[in-house]
Structures are given as structure tokens and as C-alpha cells.
Amino acid sequence: MTRPLPPEGPVVIVGLGVLGGSVLRALRSRDPGRLVVGVDPDPLAAARALESGLLSTVDPSGDATLGDASVVVFAAPLSALPQFLAGPGAALPDHALLTDLVGLNAPVLNQVARAGFANRWVSGAPALVTPGTGFTMSNAALLDGVELRLSAAPEVPPAFRAQAEGFWRLVGAVPTWMDPREHDTQAAWAALLPQLVSNALAGALHAAAVPRTALSPEARRMVALAETRPERWSELLEAAAPATGTALTSVSRALNVVADLLARRQVDRIVEFMDRTQGWATEANSRGEESGGSQVTPGAGAAGTDPAPGSAEA
Amino acid sequence: MTRPLPPEGPVVIVGLGVLGGSVLRALRSRDPGRLVVGVDPDPLAAARALESGLLSTVDPSGDATLGDASVVVFAAPLSALPQFLAGPGAALPDHALLTDLVGLNAPVLNQVARAGFANRWVSGAPALVTPGTGFTMSNAALLDGVELRLSAAPEVPPAFRAQAEGFWRLVGAVPTWMDPREHDTQAAWAALLPQLVSNALAGALHAAAVPRTALSPEARRMVALAETRPERWSELLEAAAPATGTALTSVSRALNVVADLLARRQVDRIVEFMDRTQGWATEANSRGEESGGSQVTPGAGAAGTDPAPGSAEA
Numbered sequence: 001m002t003r004p005l006p007p008e009g010p011v012v013i014v015g016l017g018v019l020g021g022s023v024l025r026a027l028r029s030r031d032p033g034r035l036v037v038g039v040d041p042d043p044l045a046a047a048r049a050l051e052s053g054l055l056s057t058v059d060p061s062g063d064a065t066l067g068d069a070s071v072v073v074f075a076a077p078l079s080a081l082p083q084f085l086a087g088p089g090a091a092l093p094d095h096a097l098l099t100d101l102v103g104l105n106a107p108v109l110n111q112v113a114r115a116g117f118a119n120r121w122v123s124g125a126p127a128l129v130t131p132g133t134g135f136t137m138s139n140a141a142l143l144d145g146v147e148l149r150l151s152a153a154p155e156v157p158p159a160f161r162a163q164a165e166g167f168w169r170l171v172g173a174v175p176t177w178m179d180p181r182e183h184d185t186q187a188a189w190a191a192l193l194p195q196l197v198s199n200a201l202a203g204a205l206h207a208a209a210v211p212r213t214a215l216s217p218e219a220r221r222m223v224a225l226a227e228t229r230p231e232r233w234s235e236l237l238e239a240a241a242p243a244t245g246t247a248l249t250s251v252s253r254a255l256n257v258v259a260d261l262l263a264r265r266q267v268d269r270i271v272e273f274m275d276r277t278q279g280w281a282t283e284a285n286s287r288g289e290e291s292g293g294s295q296v297t298p299g300a301g302a303a304g305t306d307p308a309p310g311s312a313e314a
Numbered sequence: 315m316t317r318p319l320p321p322e323g324p325v326v327i328v329g330l331g332v333l334g335g336s337v338l339r340a341l342r343s344r345d346p347g348r349l350v351v352g353v354d355p356d357p358l359a360a361a362r363a364l365e366s367g368l369l370s371t372v373d374p375s376g377d378a379t380l381g382d383a384s385v386v387v388f389a390a391p392l393s394a395l396p397q398f399l400a401g402p403g404a405a406l407p408d409h410a411l412l413t414d415l416v417g418l419n420a421p422v423l424n425q426v427a428r429a430g431f432a433n434r435w436v437s438g439a440p441a442l443v444t445p446g447t448g449f450t451m452s453n454a455a456l457l458d459g460v461e462l463r464l465s466a467a468p469e470v471p472p473a474f475r476a477q478a479e480g481f482w483r484l485v486g487a488v489p490t491w492m493d494p495r496e497h498d499t500q501a502a503w504a505a506l507l508p509q510l511v512s513n514a515l516a517g518a519l520h521a522a523a524v525p526r527t528a529l530s531p532e533a534r535r536m537v538a539l540a541e542t543r544p545e546r547w548s549e550l551l552e553a554a555a556p557a558t559g560t561a562l563t564s565v566s567r568a569l570n571v572v573a574d575l576l577a578r579r580q581v582d583r584i585v586e587f588m589d590r591t592q593g594w595a596t597e598a599n600s601r602g603e604e605s606g607g608s609q610v611t612p613g614a615g616a617a618g619t620d621p622a623p624g625s626a627e628a
Contacts, residue, residue, distance in 0.1 A: 129532035146530075189524045194515060194533035196584075200568035201511050202591035204561065210503045212597060216460075218443035218542075219508035221535040226595040228532070229588060234581045241581075245573045247518065252569040254514035259562040262555050267548045270510075274543060277516035281540040283526060 021138025335452025
């Protein structure tokens with residue numbers, strides 16, 4: 001079903017940070033014969049990548065190499081995409097598969113459509129918290145088994161879609177297809193929200209002078225995300241601000257409801273709430289069907305107006 | 315330094331749930347010659363413990379065995395303590411070491427003092443999330459390496475303190491001493507708060523119909539606590555309600571501050587906040603010295619009035 005990559009033409013990786021570097025390493029270990037070119041305007045990043053011995057060429061702008069590419073992986077920040085599309089990207093040959101790891105699919109596909117590349121760009125968002133930033137943090141196994149949510153405009157032909165799937169499988173990821181806006185709203189809830197809740201918990205413990213060592217190993221998992229800084233955090237927050245705000249408010253309200261129940265010593269209702277969330281947390285895949293008529297999609301934003309423990313207040 | 319356990323007299327374990335059962339298993343594997351008696355009014359729990367072959371006797375009330383005990387481990391709910399102290403416990407010999415695993419030390423020591431046992435009771439609280447409830451969930455390694463916070467009235471003699479430490483080390487725990495109220499306030503922040511934040515996050519995701527499978531493995535750690543129900547949750551909440559309420563409100567406010575910054579697109583300030591919490595989360599032991607003059611203790615409750623990200627609003 002999956003078309004193999006076209007043998008001719010190099011893979012060009014735009015951006016040699018932790019993600020671009022990891023794609024490079026995975027490609028070199030699984031497809032050693034393929035020419036891989038790195039594009040990075042930062043001389044330090046380029047030097048580090050060249051030192052690794054894995055790249056034959058670094059092309060600071062991409063001008064010299066993009067015309068021959070069979071696959072282009074945009075692994076740079078979203079904010080660098082307009083310049084890329086208007087500059088060297090404009091010279092891309094029609095046959096090249098274009099893909100990215102920005103993390104949010106709708107803003108990428110919007111820009112790509114305005115630049116005239118909608119028919120051959122497959123945007124990818126890995127369900128992954130990067131261990132740090134920069135080429136030195138990259139590793140060949142970073143994408144191994146990681147779910148990669150792919151989105152593309154309807155006009156992208158099946159052959160390109162299959163090629164994109166094949167390319168991402170080659171470097172270890174597990175591709176699945178999703179509507180871009182649905183993905184991005186879900187990412188606000190499933191990635192940005194847990195990260196910020198971990199930071200908020202760590203911040204509250206810090207302000208209360210509770211040392212990290214007072215936490216049990218189980219509780220310490222709750223501040224593990226706060227130890228990391230996902231790559232390109234700021235611009236993901238900017239791009240997903242409305243959904244993330246709704247999600248933050250939803251958790252904040254849930255905590256207030258629990259605090260109110262506690263103040264009224266209605267501990268039984270807190271336990272009921274815990275039972276319900278335990279059900280969700282232990283299910284392999286709950287889609288909200290059991291939430292009793294109040295089923296909402298993340299996109300509807302209704303979760304913010306009706307936090308889960310709210311029903312315990314009725 | 316640590317006095318060995320007195321060789322004569324059985325260890326009596328009151329309560330044969332996950333904690334009492336685990337103490338029993340650890341004792342049997344590390345001190346096989348010692349007589350261990352179980353006390354549990356629940357015939358089912360008693361039968362399960364007897365079936366394990368590890369107990370020689372189950373004494374439903376304790377009346378027949380407590381008079382000979384050298385060590386009594388109260389591993390039952392806090393709510394069962396008054397009845398125990400007024401009933402069979404009243405017959406305890408003066409030489410017996412009395413200890414518990416209730417989880418909050420101040421309420422135990424208050425009751426113990428009223429019943430006249432203040433001079434030989436050492437209350438213990440394990441920094442542990444139990445994997446479930448009941449004897450069937452017990453295991454010999456449950457307390458291995460687990461920090462156990464011990465508290466006792468000033469009149470408990472050093473020999474008893476040393477004996478308590480020795481007993482708990484024998485079953486695998488790592489005992490440390492703490493003021494009981496300081497411990498209990500810290501437990502509200504370090505144990506109950508992370509648990510409820512995990513539940514609140516799971517509840518919000520559930521209400522928004524975000525499936526658990528949408529979370530990255532890293533984000534999934536944030537809902538791992540919601541999969542468990544710590545033993546005796548309700549009564550710990552009741553007993554630590556004020557401090558837990560303050561802690562919940564503190565995290566709720568922190569989330570609101572982040573949501574406000576996001577609504578105003580002040581993402582730089584969110585990143586600053588993340589940097590500060592990252593510093594706390596990666597420190598082996600931060601005691602709030604670096605929080606810039608606003609150092610507070612959990613007991614002061616001041617954290618609720620000044621959540622960590624608040625300074626980003628100034």
C-alpha cells in the first residue's frame with residue numbers, strides 16, 4: 001500500500017534542531033545510502049550537524065539544493081515558514097514531497113495554501129515532548145513509536161499521502177490522519193494543557209516552599225513535565241491560544257469545585273468525582289460517550305463552561 | 315544506635331488491608347521467626363490473610379492477643395482509632411511500642427494523647443500512593459525505600475523512638491522525624507494536591523471528550539494518579555481539608571493567571587513562569603530560598619494568596 005520513497009534525489013531537512021537532527025539520525029541509520037542535506041541559517045547549528053559526520057552538505061539557505069529534493073522536511077519554527085516559502089522554497093520542484101514537524105497542522109496548511117503548495121504538503125505533528133532543544137539533544141530513536149498526526153489539503157493526491165506515510169514510518173513514527181483543526185484543538189488539550197498544569201502545580205508547590213523531595217515518586221510524575229521545556233513552546237501557545245485558554249479555565253474551575261466541596265465537607269462528592277475520572281483515566285480510549293448527554297467536542301469549547309465536577313454541585 | 319526489637323512477644327497488626335498486609339509480608343520475609351498476629355473485625359479480610367499462610371492467628375477484636383504484644387501496628391482507618399483505643403487497646407502492656415500508618419500524624423497523636431498513650435506511640439506516614447485497597451493488593455516490597463515520616467509526643471523516650479525506627483527499617487521503610495502538624499500540612503500539598511490536580515485534569519479532558527490515547531506518554535503521566543484511588547482517601551481529605559483547600563485554590567489561581575496572560579498574548583511571561591517552575595522541578599531540594607523574599611511555609615497558608623505566576627502580573 002505504501003509507495004517506497006523515490007530513490008533519486010536527496011532528502012532535505014530544513015532546521016537542524018532536536019527534531020530535524022533526530023530525523024537526520026534516523027534516516028542515516030535506516031537508509032544509509034540516501035543523500036541527506038541540511039538547511040540551517042544558524043552557523044552553529046550547521047557546524048554541530050556537520051561535526052556529527054551524518055550530513056554530506058549543509059546549505060545555509062537551501063538555494064543550492066532544494067531544486068533537486070525528493071523529500072523536504074520542514075523541521076524549523078512556524079515563524080520561519082513564511083520566509084522559507086517565499087524564498088528558497090519557491091524553487092521546489094513539483095515532484096517533491098513536502099512535510100513538516102511544526103506541531104500544529106492548521107497554521108502550517110494555511111500558510112502553505114497561500115504560497116501555492118497545498119497540493120503536495122503533508123503537515124505532521126508528533127505526540128511527543130522533546131527532551132530539550134538543539135541538535136545536541138537529537139537522537140535516532142526520538143520518533144520511534146511516536147504517533148504522528150498527519151493533515152493535508154483534500155487536493156493532495158493519494159500517492160503523495162502514501163509517500164508521506166512511508167517516509168515517516170521509515171524514521172520510526174506511527175502516522176495517523178486527522179483533520180488539521182481537530183488535531184490542533186486536541187493538541188491544546190492533550191499537550192499544552194498537561195504541560196501548563198504541571199508548571200502550575202510546580203509553581204504552587206514552589207510558592208508554598210514545599211520541597212520536591214516531599215513528593216512521593218507517584219506525585220513526582222505530576223511535576224515531571226515542568227522539568228522540560230518543549231521546543232517552540234511560545235509559538236505553539238500563540239497559535240493555539242484560544243483553545244488552550246479554554247482548557248486552562250476548565251481545569252481551574254474543576255479545582256475550585258473540588259475546593260468548594262471540601263470547604264463544605266462534602267467529601268463523598270469528591271470521591272464520586274474521583275471515581276468518574278478514574279474511569280476515564282483507566283479506559284484505553286474513552287470518547288466521552290459515557291458523560292451523560294453532555295458530550296462535547298474540544299472544538300465546541302463547551303468544556304470550559306461545564307467542568308467535569310460541576311455535576312457534583314447540582 | 316538502633317535498638318533491636320525485643321525478641322519476646324508478637325507483633326500485632328491491626329487492620330489487614332493493603333498496608334497491614336504489606337507490613338505482614340515484609341515481616342515474615344525478613345524476620346521469619348517472629349510471631350505475627352492479625353487483628354481485623356472483617357471476616358473476609360481475616361480469611362484472606364489466613365489463607366496466605368503468613369499469619370498464625372487472626373484475632374477479630376484483639377482482646378486475646380494485645381496484652382502480650384511487643385509491637386502494635388495500627389494499619390486501620392483513622393475513624394477506627396477511637397474505638398480501638400477505648401476497647402482492646404486499653405489493655406495494651408506498658409512496654410509495647412505503638413505505631414501506625416494512618417497517613418496524617420497530628421490527628422492520630424491528638425487521639426492517642428486523649429486516650430493516655432502519648433508516651434509510647436510513634437505515628438508514621440508513608441510517602442506512598444497505595445496501588446489499591448485490600449489484603450490482595452499487599453506485597454512485601456511495598457514499603458521498600460519509601461520515606462516514612464515519624465512523629466511522636468515529646469514524652470516518648472529515645473529508646474521507643476529508636477525501636478520504632480528499627481521496626482520500620484526492618485520492613486523496608488526509610489524513617490525520618492517530623493513535627494506532626496508540619497507533616498500533615500506538607501502532605502496536603504505534596505500528596506493530596508497532586509492527586510486532585512490529576513483528577514481535575516482527567517475530569518476536564520473527559521468533559522472535553524479528549525481520549526486518553528491522544529496524550530503523549532509524557533502527558534499521560536499527568537493522569538496516572540487519577541487511575542489510582544489511594545486508601546482511606548476520604549478521611550485524609552476530611553482531616554486535612556483546610557490546607558488542601560488552600561493548595562487547590564493556589565493551583566487554580568495559577569492556571570487562571572496563565573489563562574489571562576494567554577488571553578493578552580503575553581506568552582513571554584508564561585515562558586518566564588515556566589522557567590521558574592522548571593528551576594524548582596529540577597532542583598533536588600528547593601526550600602523556597604530563591605523565591606525572592608516571599609518565602610512562606612505551607613503552614614502559613616500564604617501560598618493561596620500569592621500563586622507563583624502572580625509575580626508575572628505585576
